[in-house]
Amino acid sequence: xxERHPKDEMLREDRIPHIWCSGCGLGTxxxxxxxxxxxxxxxxxxxxxxxxxxxxxxxxxxxxVDSFHTTHGRAIPFAAGLHLxxxxxxxxxxxxxxxxxxxxxxxxxxxxxxxxxxxxxxVNNFNYGMTxxxxxxxxxxxxxxxxxxxxxxxxxxxxxxxxxxxxASYVARWTALDTRRLIKSMGEAxxxxxxxxxxxxxxxxxxxxxxxxxxxxxDVLKRYQRDTVIQHGxxxxxxxxxxEGKIIVGKFVDIERPTFLDLVKERLGDKFKGPWEKLEPPxxxxxxxIPSADE
Amino acid sequence: xxxxxxxLAGEHFLSxxxxxxxxxxxxxxxxxxxxxxxxxxEVAEHLAExxxxxxxxxxxxxxxxxxxxxxxxxxxxxxxTMTATSGPGFSLMMENLGLGVMTETPCxxxxxxxxxxxxxxxxxxxxxxxxxxRWGSHGPYEIIALSPSSPQEFFDFTIKAFNxxxxxxxxxxxxxxxxxxxxxEKVTIPEQDSINLVARRTPRVSPxxxxxxxxxxxxxxxxxxxxxxxxxxxTGLTHDRKGYPVINEEAQGELVQRLVDKIxxxxxxxxxxxxxxxxxxxxxxxxxxxxxxxxxxxxxxxxDEGIKVGLLKLVVVWPFPEERIxxxxxxxxxxxxxxxxxxQISLEVERCAHGKAKVIQVPxxxxxxxxxxxxLEAIRRAAA
Numbered sequence: 047x048x049e050r051h052p053k054d055e056m057l058r059e060d061r062i063p064h065i066w067c068s069g070c071g072l073g074t075x076x077x078x079x080x081x082x083x084x085x086x087x088x089x090x091x092x093x094x095x096x097x098x099x100x101x102x103x104x105x106x107x108x109x110x111v112d113s114f115h116t117t118h119g120r121a122i123p124f125a126a127g128l129h130l131x132x133x134x135x136x137x138x139x140x141x142x143x144x145x146x147x148x149x150x151x152x153x154x155x156x157x158x159x160x161x162x163x164x165x166x167x168x169v170n171n172f173n174y175g176m177t178x179x180x181x182x183x184x185x186x187x188x189x190x191x192x193x194x195x196x197x198x199x200x201x202x203x204x205x206x207x208x209x210x211x212x213x214a215s216y217v218a219r220w221t222a223l224d225t226r227r228l229i230k231s232m233g234e235a236x237x238x239x240x241x242x243x244x245x246x247x248x249x250x251x252x253x254x255x256x257x258x259x260x261x262x263x264x265d266v267l268k269r270y271q272r273d274t275v276i277q278h279g280x281x282x283x284x285x286x287x288x289x290e291g292k293i294i295v296g297k298f299v300d301i302e303r304p305t306f307l308d309l310v311k312e313r314l315g316d317k318f319k320g321p322w323e324k325l326e327p328p329x330x331x332x333x334x335x336i337p338s339a340d341e
Numbered sequence: 342x343x344x345x346x347x348x349l350a351g352e353h354f355l356s357x358x359x360x361x362x363x364x365x366x367x368x369x370x371x372x373x374x375x376x377x378x379x380x381x382x383e384v385a386e387h388l389a390e391x392x393x394x395x396x397x398x399x400x401x402x403x404x405x406x407x408x409x410x411x412x413x414x415x416x417x418x419x420x421x422t423m424t425a426t427s428g429p430g431f432s433l434m435m436e437n438l439g440l441g442v443m444t445e446t447p448c449x450x451x452x453x454x455x456x457x458x459x460x461x462x463x464x465x466x467x468x469x470x471x472x473x474x475r476w477g478s479h480g481p482y483e484i485i486a487l488s489p490s491s492p493q494e495f496f497d498f499t500i501k502a503f504n505x506x507x508x509x510x511x512x513x514x515x516x517x518x519x520x521x522x523x524x525x526e527k528v529t530i531p532e533q534d535s536i537n538l539v540a541r542r543t544p545r546v547s548p549x550x551x552x553x554x555x556x557x558x559x560x561x562x563x564x565x566x567x568x569x570x571x572x573x574x575x576t577g578l579t580h581d582r583k584g585y586p587v588i589n590e591e592a593q594g595e596l597v598q599r600l601v602d603k604i605x606x607x608x609x610x611x612x613x614x615x616x617x618x619x620x621x622x623x624x625x626x627x628x629x630x631x632x633x634x635x636x637x638x639x640x641x642x643x644x645d646e647g648i649k650v651g652l653l654k655l656v657v658v659w660p661f662p663e664e665r666i667x668x669x670x671x672x673x674x675x676x677x678x679x680x681x682x683x684x685q686i687s688l689e690v691e692r693c694a695h696g697k698a699k700v701i702q703v704p705x706x707x708x709x710x711x712x713x714x715x716x717l718e719a720i721r722r723a724a725a
Contacts (some may be wrong), residue, residue, distance in 0.1 A: 058574065061585060091570045096414070107574055107586060112567040114417065115576035115586070116410065117440050123374075123407035124414035128567055130398045131372055131418025135568045156403035310398075320394035 056080040058110045065104055069263020071248030075169050078225045079140065081253065082232035093136045096125040098150060101175040102142035102168075110333030112276070119149030122157050125164055132305055136236065144174045147157045147203055148183040158212035160306040161240045166204055168243065169222075171250035177255030186289040190257045192213040202286075210282035217282060217299035221270040222248040224295065231297060237289045238247030240305050247293060258289065260334055347395040348533040357522040358383035358425075360492040361451055361515070362391060363422050364499030367536055370449070371397035374411035374422040376404055376430060376700045379463040380519040384425035405430035409437040412448045418573065419566040421503055421541075425451035427519075428461060429471055432477070439478035440577045442600065445554075446561060447541065449502045453522040454681075455706030466519040468630055468681035468711040469706035474514050475659050481597060483604035485611060486514040486659040488629040498656070504539040505611060505657075509603060510561050516658060518681070520631040520710060525600035534615035543599045544571060553584040554596070560603035608660045619651030621704075623674045624723040625664070627690050629655040631710055639716035648724045658686065666693035675723030679703035679711050697721060 057080070065070045083093065090111055097106035099118035106113040116124045121139045129137045139146070146154050146168050154166070174180040175193050181191035183196050184205065206273045209217045216238040220228040228246065235242035249255055249266035260266055270293065277285075278296040285294040305310070311318060348367045353471075355363065365373070373392060375385040385401070392399040398415075404407040405426050409643070426434060431452045434715050441448055456462025457469050470477075474486045485505050489495040495517055506513040528587035544551050544563045553573045556562045565571035578586035579593045602610065619625055624643070626636045633654040645649045653669065670676070675698050678687035687702035694700055701719045703710055 058585075062496075072452060091572075092568055094567050107576065110572055112417075112565075112572055113574045114414070115439055115574070115578065116413075117577055118439060120410045120440075123402060123410035126400070126402075126407070127372065127374065127411035127414025127416070127422070129414075130411070131415035131420040131422075132568055135418065152403050153407050156407070230374040312395050318393055336474065 053077065053080045053084070055234055056083060056110055058106055061108050064108055067103060067252040069182050069249060070101070071171065071246070071263070072101060072105070072169060074222045074225060075167070075246050075248060076108060079167065079230045079232055081229045082236060083245070085229070086233050086236050088236060092134060093138065095138045096121045096124070096128065097139070098141040098145035099176070100142040100145045102140065102232060103145055105140040106314055116219055119145055119153065121145065122150060122153040126157060126162055129162060130307070133163070135141035138236070139164060139166045141168065143168060143170040143172065143184045143205070144182040147205060147208070149184065149205050155208065155212040158209055158214040158241045158243070161213055161215060161303050163241070163305045163307065165235045165238070165242045165244070166245065167248045169248045169254055171248045171254055173250060173254040175250050175253055179257055186287060187287050189254070191254065192257070204282070204286040205243070206285050207282040209243040212300060213241070213303070215301055215303050216242035216244050218297040219245040219247065219276055219285065219295045220292065221295060222246055223267045223270040224274065234297070234300070238300070240303055247295070250335070267277065326331070343708050348530060349424060350530050350532045353528050353530060354525060355492055355528040356383060356525045357492040357495040357517060358453065358490070359387045360388035360496035360528045361425065361499045361517070363706065364496040364529070365449070365503070366391055366395055367496075367530065367533070368421065368503035369424045369499040369538055370421045370503065371395065372415040373397070373424065374400050374402050374408040374415070375426065376408050376423045378405070378427045378430045380455055380522050381425045381427040381451065381631070383522070383719040384451060384453070384683065399634065401404055404434060405433035409434040409450070410440070411444045411550055413437060413441050416446045417567050418683070421447070421507070424451040425453065427453045428457050428463070428467075428470070430454045431473065435473070435477040438512055439480060439482070441503060442478065442482045442484065443577050444575050445510040445564070446512065446543060447506040447510050447564075447602070448512050449499065449506055450512055450517060451499070452524070454516065454518040462708050464519070465708040466681060466710065468518055468632060469676050469685070469707060471516060471658065471682065471685040473681070474516050478525055481601065483601050484514065484659050485509065485511055485604065485657065486516050488516045488655060488658050489521055490630055490634040490654065491642045492524055492528050495521055496528050496530065500536060501717060504537070507539040507541055508561070509607065510542070511565060514642060516630065518630045521723050548572060552582045554580060554582045555604070559607060560599050569713065578698070586679055603709065611657060612660055612662050614665065615654040615656060616663055617652040617654075618667060619653055619707040621649060621672075622651030623649045623675060624654050624717070625651045625669055625684070626674050626677045626679070626720065627653040627655070628679050629686065630657055632681060635710045636716055638715045639718065639720060642713070642717050643720040643724075648720060650720055655686070661689050661693065663693045667695060670694035670697040673698050675699040675701060677716065677723050679705070679716050679719070681707050681710070683703045
């Protein structure tokens with residue numbers, strides 16, 4: 047009997063094997079995302095995944111949905127166009143820290159400000175992997191990268207803090223180790239109306255972790271196991287990540303806030319002729335409570 | 342969704358920029374993303390008011406990079422889309438104009454040209470972006486660009502731009518200028534029924550058989566719309582007919598050759614110009630945009646002086662009418678090319694004249710239109 051893996055239906059099998067290194071966290075992130083989508087009940091035909099450029103940017107190419115691999119940093123505005131052209135689509139941006147937070151940083155904060163109804167999954171491995179391990183906007187102070195040979199002397203962005211301050215409706219962070227909570231969180235983000243952000247802390251054993259003598263991919267996962275602290279509802283201004291030490295994860299923001307299109311509809315009133323019937327909130331409102339740490 | 346009232350048929354007194362916006366609506370544009378910039382802003386302002394009335398979406402993005410990307414995304418979402426900008430904004434759009442070319446995304450980019458370089462003359466005219474329109478994004482490619490000389494043409498050519506864009510699946514540029522954008526004149530908007538529109542070439546095959554970059558006979562592939570079950574992959578990387586990235590010389594050769602050929606081989610269906618008394622002329626004034634219009638007075642004066650002068654006004658600037666220039670060059674003494682830059686289209690005329698006729702450029706740094714005397718003087722020299 048020719049058995050297929052239950053996740054195969056979501057993959058472009060003729061594109062496998064993927065390009066990611068052994069020990070990289072991206073395979074885990076992709077598998078978690080597929081599980082979240084399969085659990086979500088969202089029709090596959092209505093899902094669009096948009097990526098930028100970089101290792102994480104390759105995700106779009108492996109998913110068997112309408113998928114768009116755009117230019118560096120520009121996944122979010124491209125996704126904004128898709129969303130506004132057809133609000134019945136479920137839009138997911140899946141990209142890396144350099145793509146979304148450095149070159150695409152302006153698009154990230156402004157789309158959060160507008161509360162565009164989309165999910166952004168940002169895999170943060172603290173460096174530019176595709177181009178060979180350069181420092182980026184989330185590289186912790188003191189870290190070695192190929193462009194910070196004396197140790198990084200720039201303060202990094204903390205993605206949850208940036209997202210929350212910019213107006214995101216949902217902000218969570220997990221590591222690539224904690225797939226159970228990650229899958230659940232991705233599911234919440236997919237069902238959240240508004241701009242939802244899930245940051246995934248992920249190993250880059252070929253570059254960032256090697257350059258910083260943090261061992262193999264497995265060693266990095268062991269560090270996550272040791273250093274991760276779940277703090278749902280933590281103040282996003284207090285979850286910065288340093289080169290060593292604890293990594294605070296959890297759901298930090300889950301608020302109700304009108305989306306861009308909610309406000310367009312409100313302002314235009316009867317004048318508007320758009321496809322608004324598809325924009326009503328889901329029948330079963332999702333929980334907006336902060337779960338306990340042991341959930 | 343669209344009602345007859347969407348098109349404001351009748352005679353109006355409109356600025357070029359407003360006419361452009363109405364042209365977009367008449368062409369079926371239902372998504373505009375832009376960023377304020379002088380002297381194109383009125384296009385955005387007008388559409389911010391008008392698009393909601395016709396079931397469209399207007400969104401002001403955080404910059405021109407985002408605007409260009411948003412119109413590409415919205416095109417894949419099934420809408421006819423446009424952005425409008427000028428000078429510095431045009432430069433910012435070049436990156437993703439290339440994404441539009443590579444992914445064969447129909448959309449319209451309007452550039453109301455102003456004086457440059459850099460911030461230059463935000464409120465005053467220039468025509469210095471004509472070569473940027475041709476070559477501004479990196480890599481080898483072909484593009485389509487039009488240039489209106491009046492508000493009426495700004496309306497008409499915007500519709501034409503949407504049609505060319507859908508037909509050839511390439512971003513189309515409308516290269517207006519500040520004078521045409523801000524000039525206010527009578528604009529006749531026809532009844533919706535009498536406006537010919539090119540519909541998107543959506544797949545004629547089932548999702549199982551669909552390959553996003555399998556070209557039709559005219560080298561243009563069929564375009565699936567997101568959310569319709571085709572599960573396509575679209576990438577700015579060099580890709581095969583399935584749309585999958587392939588990083589090698591053969592794939593590049595096949596794809597980029599086709600992207601270039603689909604414009605070059607179909608150029609006679611794309612190229613458009615207007616001629617006035619070019620047959621038998623000793624001198625041909627070749628121009629576009631406001632400079633074509635300001636050439637009318639010196640041409641009239643030269644004719645009064647007994648010089649046989651023709652006007653070749655470019656409607657479609659890119660692709661360039663190489664064969665026509667070549668033929669005309671064999672039968673005239675010289676070309677005069679007035680343009681508000683230091684030689685862009687004049688270089689093309691020179692290239693296509695193949696040394697058979699002299700080419701006199703009439704440059705202008707920008708900030709104003711040509712002094713008719715200078716164009717007249719050039720006509721006299723060309724006739725000598």
